[in-house]
Amino acid sequence: MTPETLSARSLRRLVRKAQRGDTAAFEMLARSCDDSLYRVAASCLGGRETDAADAIQDALIAAWRGIGALKEPRHFKTWLIRICINSCRQIQRRSTPAVPLEAVSEEKLDASLRAAGRAEDAAQREADADAAAAFRRLVATAGEASALVVTLYYGEGYSTVEIADILAMSDEAVRQRLSRGRKRIERALAENPHLARPRNAKAASAPVDRGARPRAPDEGDSPFLQAVSLS
Numbered sequence: 001m002t003p004e005t006l007s008a009r010s011l012r013r014l015v016r017k018a019q020r021g022d023t024a025a026f027e028m029l030a031r032s033c034d035d036s037l038y039r040v041a042a043s044c045l046g047g048r049e050t051d052a053a054d055a056i057q058d059a060l061i062a063a064w065r066g067i068g069a070l071k072e073p074r075h076f077k078t079w080l081i082r083i084c085i086n087s088c089r090q091i092q093r094r095s096t097p098a099v100p101l102e103a104v105s106e107e108k109l110d111a112s113l114r115a116a117g118r119a120e121d122a123a124q125r126e127a128d129a130d131a132a133a134a135f136r137r138l139v140a141t142a143g144e145a146s147a148l149v150v151t152l153y154y155g156e157g158y159s160t161v162e163i164a165d166i167l168a169m170s171d172e173a174v175r176q177r178l179s180r181g182r183k184r185i186e187r188a189l190a191e192n193p194h195l196a197r198p199r200n201a202k203a204a205s206a207p208v209d210r211g212a213r214p215r216a217p218d219e220g221d222s223p224f225l226q227a228v229s230l231s
Contacts, residue, residue, distance in 0.1 A: 006032065008074060015073035026067065030060055033077050036156055037084050043139050043151035044088035051091050059084040082166055137195050141188035146181025149174055
């Protein structure tokens with residue numbers, strides 16, 4: 001389930017219930033953005049799993065506390081992504097940034113990025129986990145300044161105008177970062193074509209161990225609910 005698969009009426013109902021203090025409704029909303037939050041946090045923080053998990057947790061807590069200020073329920077996902085980006089920036093300021101890793105035609109590159117970045121079908125998420133890892137490897141080669149823009153454009157499907165609004169920069173600046181990121185990815189793929197290939201392609205149907213991948217909170221074992229209860 002993603003915000004896009006929820007009807008406008010269902011999304012509005014869940015947001016309004018969350019604004020009245022319904023934690024179950026908020027968790028449903030948070031789960032619908034799980035993959036998007038992880039992609040954004042991973043691109044912001046150089047794929048550092050622990051930092052990404054911390055950023056997502058901080059973002060969910062901040063969103064729960066501030067959801068009363070959300071005026072348009074249909075903008076929930078974009079609003080939550082902004083909060084997640086801010087959480088990532090706070091973590092970046094507290095730690096030393098990791099140094100990102102530094103021939104395919106642009107048409108083929110676009111197709112590869114879109115295929116890897118938009119695997120949102122809930123029934124295929126486990127099978128697509130390895131493809132998602134391939135997408136993150138490609139994003140890492142885009143460079144620190146371009147990784148987030150590449151993720152928002154290819155992974156989340158935002159336009160350059162929408163990304164400019166999310167990141168508070170000009171559309172031209174977004175386009176420049178996107179172009180630089182694509183060129184870096186092209187060079188990386190020319191040196192290592194296997195970057196875009198899922199490492200376990202032959203075992204795609206096998207159960208996937210998601211390991212420490214952050215996810216939206218579940219009842220009972222949720223650090224989010226524990227943190228909220230202490231707030």
